[in-house]
Structures are given as C-alpha cells and as structure tokens.
Amino acid sequence: MATRENDDRIALLQGTLDLLILKTLVLGSCHGQGVARLIQSQSEDVFLVDHGSLYVALQRLEDRKWIRAKWGVSENNRKARFYSLTQHGREQLVEKTGEWRRLTRAMGLILDSGNGPQREEA
Amino acid sequence: MFRRKRTSQDFAEEIKAHLELEADDLEREGLSQDEARWKARREFGNVRAVQERFYARGRWVWLDRLLRDVRFGLRSLRQSPGFSATAILTLALGIGANTAVFSVMNAVLLRSLPVSDPDRLVYLRTSNPPRGTGTIDSNETFSYPVYDALRRQSRGLSPVMAYVPLSNSKVAVRYGAQPEEAEGDMVSGTFFSGLGVNLPRGRGFSEEDETNHAPIIVISYNWWTRRFARDPDVLGKTLYVNGVAMTIVGVAAESFEGVEGSGSTDFWIPLQNRRELNAWGNPPQDGKLYVANSTWWCMRMIGRLAPGVTRAQAVAQLQPVFQAAAYVGLGSPMEGEKPPVLSLADAKSFAGYxxxxxxxxxxxxxxxxxxxxxxxxxxxxxxxxxxxxxxxxxxxxxxxxxxxxxxxxxxxxxxxxxxxxxxxxxxxxxxxxxxxxxxxxxxxxxxxxxxxxxxxxxxxxxxxxxxxxxxxxxxxxxxxxxxxxxxxxxxxxxxxxxxxxxxxxxxxxxxxxxxxxxxxxxxxxxxxxxxNTPLGMRIEGLAVFGVKPNIPSIPQGVAFYVSLMNKLRVLPGVESVTIMEERLGSWWSDNGDMRVDGRLPEVASGASRTVRSNVVGPDFFRTLGIPVLAGRDFADSDTASSPHVGIINEQFAKRFLPNENPLGHTIGTDDGRYTMTIVGVVKDHKYRSIDEEPIPMAWYMYAQIPMVGPMHVEMRVHGEPLAILPSARKAVQQLDPNLPLIRPMTQREQFDTTIxxxxxxxxxxxxxxxxxxxxxxxxxxxxxxxxxxxxxxxxxxxxxxxxxxxxxxxxxxxxxxxxxxxxxxxxxxxxxxxxxxxxxxxxxxxxxxxxxxxxxxxxxxxxxxxxxxxxxxxxxxxxxxxxxxxx
Known part of the structure; x- marks a missing residue:
C-alpha cells in the first residue's frame, strides 16, 4: 500500500531518475528494461536502478507528456512497451540538464573551497 | 487528462514483458533459464508494491479507503437486517422528535424579530399604572400622553414607537365588494424605519403621516400573498377599514408580521384620530378617543436604544419624563401612592410567545x-x-x-x-x-x-x-x-x-x-x-359571532342592535338571540371594583374586591341556558328610559351581600356614576375559560349604559349551530353591507380554544x-x-x-x-x-x-x-x- 513516506522518497529520486530517463531516450525510443540496462551500463554500474521505481517514473513522465509510449516488438521478438521523447520532453531535458550542471558546479565549488569542518574530520 | 487512463492490467503486462526481456538478457550472459528468471524477478523487487504504487498514483487514497470501509460496513449491516432496521428506526424517531420540538422552540423562543439589529430594540414596561386608569395590560400598555411625551423628549431611545391594535381580534375590512376581517395595528410614523423593516414594495410611513393621520395602509407579505395573490398592482388601490377608505402604499418584508409573537398582523395604518378607528375598537369613553384619554392606558411601545446609549442610561433619562407624563390629566399623585416606574425589556425575540x-x-x-x-x-x-x-x-x-x-x-x-x-x-x-x-x-x-x-x-x-x-x-x-x-x-x-x-x-x-x-x-x-368540566350552561346548540357596526350615537347604536336581534329571532330554526360585549370563553374579561349600596364593600384584608362584569342584551341567561336562581333575566322592556337593572352571580351575593336577599340592592361602578338595581341572581358558570375558578360577576344591560360599541351575537338554534350563519350574515348585511361576521363559530369551539x-x-x-x-x-x-x-x-x-x-x-x-x-x-x-x-x-x-x-x-x-x-x-x-x- 502506498503511503506518504514512499511518496517522499520518490520525490527525492525524481530529479535524477527523470533526467537520466530523458537523457537515455534522446538516443532513440527504447523499452523500460532497455532504459534500466542503458543507465546501469553508461554509469559504469554506479547506479543500480530500482526497476519498480523506474516504471513508476516512466508512467509519471508519460502522464506529464514528456514522453510517449507504444506497444511494439523488441529485437529478440518479445512484446514490449517502447518509450520515446516528445518535443516537450526535449525542452525539459535541456532545462533539467542546465539545472543539474549548475547544481553540481555549485556543489563542487563549495566542496572544493578548502575550508570548513568537514575537511578536518575527513 | 485527455487520454483514456491506462489500466493496471496494461501496466502489469509491461512488468511481465520487462521480466521476460531481463531474463533473456541474463540468459545471454550465461545463466541457465531458471536462474535467469529467478534473478530477473529478484532484481525487480516487489512487483505487487509497484503495481500498488501505480494504482495509488493520482488518486485520493483516503477517499478510496473510505469507500471501501463504507462498502464493507454496508455489507456487514446487511447481514443483520433486523438489527439495522431497528437501530435506524429508533434513531429516526428519537432524533426526529427532538428536531421537531427544537425547531418549534427555535422559532418561538429563540429566533429574533425579523428586524435590523434586534439587540438594540426594547419593549417599554411600567411597574404599574397610576391610580384611576384603565389598562389593557397593567405592565405593558401606556396612555397616548405618555407616548407623546416620550417620543418628543427621549434622547436615550430613538425612536420610541407605539403600536395599538384596532381590535382585540379582527376588524372589518373591505376590498371590492365582499366584507371580510383582518388583524390590523395603528402604529407610529417611525414604526417601519425605526424597526428597520424593509418594504420590498412601496413605502412605509413618515412622521408626517402620523401627524396628519394619513389614510394609508401597509399590508403584510403574508396577507398580500393570501388575500391578493401577490398582485403587484395592489399599490394605490383602496381598502376600507371599518368603512374608512385607506390607500395601500406598501407591502412589508416577507417574514415581518408584527412585533408581538402571538398572532400575525395583516396590515398597519398610521395612528388615527376618528371614532371608527379607536384603539382596540372600543367606543369613545366620555366622548374621548384614545388620543385624548389620559386614563386609558392602551398603547404598546417599543424603542430602539440610541447609538452608544446603554439600557440603564436610557431608563435614567426617560424616568422623570415618564413619571410626569403618567399624571397628565390625573392631578398629582395621592399621598403614599407608588408612582409607576418605567423599565425596558429585551425585544430581541417575541414577547408574547x-x-x-x-x-x-x-x-x-x-x-x-x-x-x-x-x-x-x-x-x-x-x-x-x-x-x-x-x-x-x-x-x-x-x-x-x-x-x-x-x-x-x-x-x-x-x-x-x-x-x-x-x-x-x-x-x-x-x-x-x-x-x-x-x-x-x-x-x-x-x-x-x-x-x-x-x-x-x-x-x-x-x-x-x-x-x-x-x-x-x-x-x-x-x-x-x-x-x-x-x-x-x-x-x-x-x-x-x-x-x-x-x-x-x-x-x-x-x-x-x-x-x-x-x-x-x-x-x-x-x-x-x-x-369533562361542567360549564354551567347548555353549551350545545349555540353559535356566536361578532359585529362591529358604525355607531354615530348611543340611541342609534341601541337601535341597530334592537333591529338586528329582531331580524335574527325570526330566522327559521332560531330559538333565542342575545348580545354581549365580551365574548364568553375568549379569555377576555372586564375586571374592576364595584360599589354595593353606594360604597365599596368591606372585605377581609388580603381578599379580593374584584368583580368581573359584562354588558349583555335581553334573554342573555335564557339563551345560554344558565339557571336564574332568583329574580329574572334581562328583557326587551329594560330600556334607557326604564329603571337601571343588573344581574349578579352566586359568588357576588355570597361575598358582598352575605345572608340577605340580594334582590333590590343597588350596585354600580366604582366612581359612583352609574347605579343599577339587582333584579336577578344566576348560578355560577364558566366565563373566560374552562379552567377558571368562579369569581363574583355582575351584568349590565346594554341598552341602559352610556356607552355602546361592537358586540358579539349569541344564537341558540335547533340542529347544527353553524348552519344558521349564512342566513345570519344576510340579516346583518341588510342592516349594513360593510359588516362581516367576526370569528363565527360554535360557543363550544370558542370555549375549547381556552384549553x-x-x-x-x-x-x-x-x-x-x-x-x-x-x-x-x-x-x-x-x-x-x-x-x-x-x-x-x-x-x-x-x-x-x-x-x-x-x-x-x-x-x-x-x-x-x-x-x-x-x-x-x-x-x-x-x-x-x-x-x-x-x-x-x-x-x-x-x-x-x-x-x-x-x-x-x-x-x-x-x-x-x-x-x-x-x-x-x-x-x-x-x-x-x-x-x-x-x-
């Protein structure tokens, strides 16, 4: 049963997982399992994608009309649901990528600044 | 969402596809088929939980859960229908009875007057009227001079408004040809503006209307609906009140039916000064109407506290004005007499109720x-x-x-x-x-x-x-x-x-x-x-109704009633007819002291000297079937020129003339101006109501006293009493086409209203x-x-x-x-x-x-x-x- 706490956790992941999905789909349409594998391999197995969350995220993006989905046939002849980016999704990808870059740069600036208690503890 | 919503089934299928694809990949990586399937499933985690998350997405979870609970509850209640039905019915009866009684109580006792800012409204009350005055209610009514003084000199109350009924029941009105009856009040010019009652149509009164006694009338919304079918053209039409032409100028706000709870007022007119429209429909007393009569305290008053003035301040300012005005025309208070004291009572809700x-x-x-x-x-x-x-x-x-x-x-x-x-x-x-x-x-x-x-x-x-x-x-x-x-x-x-x-x-x-x-x-x-209380009379076979003729002089008034009774007596089925001033069994009575043999009778201290009196016509006791114990009934031969005669009851004889033959003694009004000889003693009987105790009573003969006004006609008939009314109405209207029969009913019904x-x-x-x-x-x-x-x-x-x-x-x-x-x-x-x-x-x-x-x-x-x-x-x-x- 879904509860509020779960929703909060999703919210935390949302930014990153959504962005990763959009980025993966920019290469072309793909099914959910493919997206999971791609993220895992492209991140050099740093990210272990929770499959359940992935499908919920895919559904969410579809609801927002950032991606669209169609049932099709995979390369090894299995039935699968294929996702592709919409125009709206592309715009979002550009925007979110920018946001993420600014965020990581700012984080980097702070963490590399060379003062602060963390360093002594580290 | 514009698209059709995706089903949970479709989502489940996608997950199934995922597991298959993942297993394929794993197999390609070198796992056995079974191992691959296992691992795919394990890596995915809890499939059900994900499906639940899909399901819960975008839903009101609590509503969903509530609906489920309700469904479950209904199911389990349906399993014991006997229990459910009993519980629901019991609740409905218990709560329904409470709601019903509470809503009556709310309407009658708790709800405010339908006026603006009712908290600032107060009824005016007096501790007692000064000596030598007649009242309608000894605490609630005032004389015109008192009203006039208060309204001119009051700073604490602004304005002071008076209202006085045209009758203690209904008055004759006529719109078009058919005479009918309605309840109406005479009111101050400031009445509607002072109370803050809206007039959705037309206008209210002004102070000028009061000074000029303007012949205009405002009708209640309820009456407008009932009598005029909400005809918008009624404004400007003429309505006759006791034969006086009045122009309709306004319709009052929907819920406003006067400031007394009991009864509903149908119309209002500005205070008048003419004999047809005297207060309470009374005949002039010594030729004086209520406006000129300082000893008749008959007007009710209500006021609005002036802005920023407390009730105590208002009373303090008004008290001297009131006490001076109370003695206008009476001379100064007697030694040791307690002067009346003015007080103010909450008018937020209906007083009478x-x-x-x-x-x-x-x-x-x-x-x-x-x-x-x-x-x-x-x-x-x-x-x-x-x-x-x-x-x-x-x-x-x-x-x-x-x-x-x-x-x-x-x-x-x-x-x-x-x-x-x-x-x-x-x-x-x-x-x-x-x-x-x-x-x-x-x-x-x-x-x-x-x-x-x-x-x-x-x-x-x-x-x-x-x-x-x-x-x-x-x-x-x-x-x-x-x-x-x-x-x-x-x-x-x-x-x-x-x-x-x-x-x-x-x-x-x-x-x-x-x-x-x-x-x-x-x-x-x-x-x-x-x-089962015996009334002391033959109550069956009696019909009663009121008439309110226009009486220019006393002889003409008496002549009217003589010819009316003569006309009614000859109607088929009529046994006898009489008239009376106060209707029996209507709660009304005229109480006061009476002289016996020229002086006020001695009574033991604490005992009451009060005598209840009524003014009646010939054959009164025969018509009502009240036994005459000694002497005789009033007769047609008792006229203005014959010796004045009166009749008393047993109580009167017992209290004021003990151990002697009352016949032949003289009794009279407390001021000694009218005396009469006792010619009859009648058995005690019920007078005002069924649940009263007998008190001393005396009856005047209407044709002999120096006053004649509206009367009630009592008819003893064979068969169904009410069947006489159409022919009685015809007889009345032969004398005056303006006259309706006022509140016609059987005498039994009239008495029953008292219980x-x-x-x-x-x-x-x-x-x-x-x-x-x-x-x-x-x-x-x-x-x-x-x-x-x-x-x-x-x-x-x-x-x-x-x-x-x-x-x-x-x-x-x-x-x-x-x-x-x-x-x-x-x-x-x-x-x-x-x-x-x-x-x-x-x-x-x-x-x-x-x-x-x-x-x-x-x-x-x-x-x-x-x-x-x-x-x-x-x-x-x-x-x-x-x-x-x-x-």
Whole structure:
C-alpha cells in the first residue's frame, strides 16, 4: 500500500531518475528494461536502478507528456512497451540538464573551497 | 487528462514483458533459464508494491479507503437486517422528535424579530399604572400622553414607537365588494424605519403621516400573498377599514408580521384620530378617543436604544419624563401612592410567545430529550449485543494483523452509516411533525426548520456517531487476538462486566420510561378533567359571532342592535338571540371594583374586591341556558328610559351581600356614576375559560349604559349551530353591507380554544410517553433475548441436572423484574420532580397523583414482562442435549 513516506522518497529520486530517463531516450525510443540496462551500463554500474521505481517514473513522465509510449516488438521478438521523447520532453531535458550542471558546479565549488569542518574530520 | 487512463492490467503486462526481456538478457550472459528468471524477478523487487504504487498514483487514497470501509460496513449491516432496521428506526424517531420540538422552540423562543439589529430594540414596561386608569395590560400598555411625551423628549431611545391594535381580534375590512376581517395595528410614523423593516414594495410611513393621520395602509407579505395573490398592482388601490377608505402604499418584508409573537398582523395604518378607528375598537369613553384619554392606558411601545446609549442610561433619562407624563390629566399623585416606574425589556425575540408557550415547550423539550436518551441507549445496547457476538470476528481480524486503528475505523464507519441513515429519516420525519405541530398549536409565524435547527440535529448526530463507535470498541478490543484460538463461545460470552453495563442501561431506561409515563399520565388526566368540566350552561346548540357596526350615537347604536336581534329571532330554526360585549370563553374579561349600596364593600384584608362584569342584551341567561336562581333575566322592556337593572352571580351575593336577599340592592361602578338595581341572581358558570375558578360577576344591560360599541351575537338554534350563519350574515348585511361576521363559530369551539394548548400539550406528552414505552420495550426485548441466547448452554446444563421448566422461566423473569424494580426505584423520585415542574399545567390533578404513578409502574412492569415472555419461553423449551451439543 502506498503511503506518504514512499511518496517522499520518490520525490527525492525524481530529479535524477527523470533526467537520466530523458537523457537515455534522446538516443532513440527504447523499452523500460532497455532504459534500466542503458543507465546501469553508461554509469559504469554506479547506479543500480530500482526497476519498480523506474516504471513508476516512466508512467509519471508519460502522464506529464514528456514522453510517449507504444506497444511494439523488441529485437529478440518479445512484446514490449517502447518509450520515446516528445518535443516537450526535449525542452525539459535541456532545462533539467542546465539545472543539474549548475547544481553540481555549485556543489563542487563549495566542496572544493578548502575550508570548513568537514575537511578536518575527513 | 485527455487520454483514456491506462489500466493496471496494461501496466502489469509491461512488468511481465520487462521480466521476460531481463531474463533473456541474463540468459545471454550465461545463466541457465531458471536462474535467469529467478534473478530477473529478484532484481525487480516487489512487483505487487509497484503495481500498488501505480494504482495509488493520482488518486485520493483516503477517499478510496473510505469507500471501501463504507462498502464493507454496508455489507456487514446487511447481514443483520433486523438489527439495522431497528437501530435506524429508533434513531429516526428519537432524533426526529427532538428536531421537531427544537425547531418549534427555535422559532418561538429563540429566533429574533425579523428586524435590523434586534439587540438594540426594547419593549417599554411600567411597574404599574397610576391610580384611576384603565389598562389593557397593567405592565405593558401606556396612555397616548405618555407616548407623546416620550417620543418628543427621549434622547436615550430613538425612536420610541407605539403600536395599538384596532381590535382585540379582527376588524372589518373591505376590498371590492365582499366584507371580510383582518388583524390590523395603528402604529407610529417611525414604526417601519425605526424597526428597520424593509418594504420590498412601496413605502412605509413618515412622521408626517402620523401627524396628519394619513389614510394609508401597509399590508403584510403574508396577507398580500393570501388575500391578493401577490398582485403587484395592489399599490394605490383602496381598502376600507371599518368603512374608512385607506390607500395601500406598501407591502412589508416577507417574514415581518408584527412585533408581538402571538398572532400575525395583516396590515398597519398610521395612528388615527376618528371614532371608527379607536384603539382596540372600543367606543369613545366620555366622548374621548384614545388620543385624548389620559386614563386609558392602551398603547404598546417599543424603542430602539440610541447609538452608544446603554439600557440603564436610557431608563435614567426617560424616568422623570415618564413619571410626569403618567399624571397628565390625573392631578398629582395621592399621598403614599407608588408612582409607576418605567423599565425596558429585551425585544430581541417575541414577547408574547414566551409567556404563552415557554413552559410547555421547555417541558416538551425535556421529554423528547429523555426519549432521545432512551433511543440512544437502545442503539448502544443493540450495538453491544451485536458486537459481542462478533467478538470472534474481531479477534480473527486482529490475529490477521488488523490494528486497533483499523477496527476503530470500521466501527466508526458502521456507526456513521447507521447515524446518517437514521438522521436522514429523522429530518423527513421532523419536517412533517413540525408542520403538524404548527397547525395544532396555531402558531402562525413560520416554524420550518432553519440553519440553527440543522446545526442542532447535526450536533446530536455527531454525538450519537461517536457514542456508537466508542461504546462497543472496548468489547471489540477486549477479546484480543488470542480469543480467536479459544473454541467455545461459552467461554467468550460470559463476561460479567459486560452484562452489568447492559443491566444498568436497561434499569435507567426503565426509570426514564416511568418519568415519561407519569408526565404523560398527569397531563392526560388533566385533559380528561378539562374536557369533562361542567360549564354551567347548555353549551350545545349555540353559535356566536361578532359585529362591529358604525355607531354615530348611543340611541342609534341601541337601535341597530334592537333591529338586528329582531331580524335574527325570526330566522327559521332560531330559538333565542342575545348580545354581549365580551365574548364568553375568549379569555377576555372586564375586571374592576364595584360599589354595593353606594360604597365599596368591606372585605377581609388580603381578599379580593374584584368583580368581573359584562354588558349583555335581553334573554342573555335564557339563551345560554344558565339557571336564574332568583329574580329574572334581562328583557326587551329594560330600556334607557326604564329603571337601571343588573344581574349578579352566586359568588357576588355570597361575598358582598352575605345572608340577605340580594334582590333590590343597588350596585354600580366604582366612581359612583352609574347605579343599577339587582333584579336577578344566576348560578355560577364558566366565563373566560374552562379552567377558571368562579369569581363574583355582575351584568349590565346594554341598552341602559352610556356607552355602546361592537358586540358579539349569541344564537341558540335547533340542529347544527353553524348552519344558521349564512342566513345570519344576510340579516346583518341588510342592516349594513360593510359588516362581516367576526370569528363565527360554535360557543363550544370558542370555549375549547381556552384549553387547546392543554390539549396539544397533553396529546404530545402522551405520544412521547407512548414512544418511550415502545422504545424501552424493543430495547428490553432485544437485550433479554440476547442474554438468554448467551445462556443457552448454561440453561441446557441446568436442565440436564434437573431444573424444571418453571424454574428456568422464573430465572429469566426474575432477572427482568429485578431490573424493573430498580428502574422504578430510580424513576419515582425523578417523576416526582417532573410532576412538581408540571404543576402549573395541571388541572384537577395533584402532582403526586397516585393513579398516574400506579399506572406508570404497571405500564413498565407489563412491558418488562411482555418483553421477557418470549425469551423466557424460548429458554424453557431448550432441549438440554441440543444446548450442550450446540458448541
């Protein structure tokens, strides 16, 4: 049963997982399992994608009309649901990528600044 | 969302596809088929949880859950339809009765006058009128000079408004050709503006209208609807009031029907100064109308506190003005005379209603409150019984992991369903009952339930819902999860504490039932006494109606009545006809001191000298069928030129002329200006109302006194009295086409109006007593039957070891008789308190009336025995073997 706490956790992941999905789909349409594998391999197995969350995220993006989905046939002849980016999704990808870059740069600036208690503890 | 929503099934399929694709990949990476499938599934995690998240996405989870709870609740209530129907009906009756009585009470006692800022309005009151004045009400009415002084010199009240009826019942009006009657008041020019009453059509009055006695009229919305069918063109039309032409200039706001609660005013005109429109429809006294008569205190007054002025400040400013004005035309106060003192009373709500309906309504409210308590207790007991049998269910659910919160939620939902169903039914029931109540009580203002009533009902419902869900919770949780493991119902159903609670509730219900039955019994016996009270006259075959002719002079007035009576006497079926100033059985009477043989009679200190008098026509006592004990009745031969004659009753003779022959003595008015010789003594009889005690009375002959005004005509006829009215109406209109018959009815009906409130009150009390008995009987039956059920095994064992049927039956009966006894023991003292509170509503019955108490005790005992008979019979017919095997 879904509860509020779960929703909060999703919210935390949302930014990153959504962005990763959009980025993966920019290469072309793909099914959910493919997206999971791609993220895992492209991140050099740093990210272990929770499959359940992935499908919920895919559904969410579809609801927002950032991606669209169609049932099709995979390369090894299995039935699968294929996702592709919409125009709206592309715009979002550009925007979110920018946001993420600014965020990581700012984080980097702070963490590399060379003062602060963390360093002594580290 | 524009697209059709994706189904959960489609989502499930996608996950299935994912697992297959993943397994394919894993297999390609070198795992065996089975291992690949396993790993794919393991990596995915909890499929169900994801599907749940998909399902919950974008939904109101709580609503979803509530719907599910409601569905579950409905299902479980449907499983015991008998219980559900009883609970809902009991609630509907209990709450409906409360809502109905409360809405009447709300309308009559709590609701404000329909005016702007009612909190700043005050009625003017006086401690007493000065000596030598006549009043309508010794505390509430004032003379015109007092009004005039207050309105000119008041700074504390702005404005001071006066209003005075044109008649003590209705006045003759004519619109078009047909004469009819309506209730009307003369009012100050500031009346509508000062009260802040809107006029949706036309205009109100101005101070100029008052000064000029403008012939204009404002009609009430209600009358406009009833009489004129909301014709917008009625403005500017002419309406004749007592034959005086008035132009309709406005229609008052919808709910405004005057500032006195009892009765509803149909129209208002500015204060007038002409004999046809004297205050209260009285003839001029010594040639003076109310405007010039400083000794007739006949006007009611209401005022609005000036901005920033407190009530005390207003009184302080007005007091000297009032006390000076009170003696205008009277000379200075006598030595030691207490001057009248002005005070101000709350005018927020109707003044008249509280006096008239206050106590009965409060008593009724208390009664229905008791009924509600009984009803709630009943439902609680039903719930306790039902949930006790469900204890196993609760235990199993707890064992399966349901939390206390979940059980509470379920109980709450079930009680919410019961309460909403009961509440909806109750509201419909109350609307109906309210309408009936309004008709019976003849309350003319609107008493339909409003928002306050709705809030009250909702409050009761919420309380009931909480009570119903919390009371059984203890039982539900009490078992705990382990009870599910016990197998015998016998072990789980013999909880002593639980049945003690049930016992206490039943005993209290019995006590309340005794209280209601005693109350109902006392009032019903009162009613019986009232209905069987001898009136001292032949009441059947009498018809009465009022006439209000235009009387330019006394001889013309007398001539009118002589010719009217002559016309009526010759109508077919008429036995005799007479006239009277005060109508019998209408609560009205003219009270005052009288001289006997030239001086005010000596009475023992503290005793009353008051004599009730009436002005009547020839054949008065013969027509009414009142025995003349000595002397004679008035006759046509008693005229203005013959010697003045009067008639007295036994009481008068006994009190003022003891031990002598009253015939031949002279009596007269207290100022000594009119005297008459006693020519007859009549038997005491009822005069104002059915429930009065006889007091000294005297009758004047109308044709001999120096005053003649509107009269009531009394006709004794053969057959149905009301059948005479059409021909009587024709006879009246031959004399004056403007005259309607005012309030025509039988004399019996007229007397019955004086006990109509008692009748209504007694009927309602009887009804609620009956309702309580029915509720207590159902509750008792339910709980006894349930307890006998629980004891089936025990009874089986008892019978197996040799108990006889009689012993078993007695065991059950003894149980309920003990309950009854304790209920009666608590109920009797309570009932005595109630009886004491009822004293003022009783007639011919003592508050400690043994018969009522006996009947009440007998009533609850019978109910208890009847309710136990069936369970006891069932208990006795238990076959020991079946009982023992039943587990």
């Amino acid at each position: 509280d006096q008239q309906y206050g106590n009965p309504l409060r008593m009724l409210m208390a009664m229905v409150g008791l009924v509600l308590l009984i009803a709630l207790a009943n439902v609680v007991m039903l719930l306790l019984a039902r949930n006790a049998t469900r204890q196993r269910e609760f235990s199993v659910r707890q064992a399966l992991g349901a939390g206390r919160g979940e059980l509470l939620r379920q109980l709450l939902t079930e009680s919410l369903i019961l309460v909403s169903a009961g509440g909806a039914l109750a509201w419909g029931f109350a609307e109906m009952a309210t309408r009936l109540l309004g008709q019976w009580a003849e309350i003319e203002s609107s008493i339909a339930p409003d928002r306050t009533v709705l809030l009250f009902t909702l409050g009761v419902l919420v309380f009931a819902a909480l009570l119903f869900s919390l009371a059984p919770l203890r039982v539900a949780l009490g078992g705990g999860a382990t009870l599910a493991l016990k197998t015998s119902a016998a072990t789980s159903n013999t909880d002593a504490g639980k049945s003690r609670t049930g016992k206490i509730i039943v005993a209290l219900q019995m006590a309340l039932c005794v209280v209601l039955l005693v109350g109902g019994g006392l009032l019903t016996r009162t009613l019986r006494n009232l209905e 109509s409130q008692h009748v209504l009150f007694a009927r309602l009390a009887g009804f609620f007593g009956f309702l309580a008995v029915v509720l207590v009987a159902t509750g008792l039956y339910g709980s006894l039957a349930y307890r006998v059920n629980m004891r089936t095994v025990e009874i089986g064992v008892r019978m197996a070891v040799g108990a006889r049927r009689g012993q078993v039956v007695w065991m059950i009966l003894k149980d309920s008789l003990l309950l009854t006894a304790s209920g009666v023991a608590i109920g009797i003292p309570l009932a005595m308190l109630v009886g004491h509170a009822l004293t003022s509503s009783l007639y011919g019955v003592k508050p400690l009336d043994a018969v009522s108490y006996l009947l009440a005790v007998l009533g609850v005992t019978v109910v208890a025995l009847a309710a136990s008979a069936a369970p006891a019979g069932r208990a006795a017919s238990v076959d020991p073997m079946t009982a023992l095997r039943s587990e």
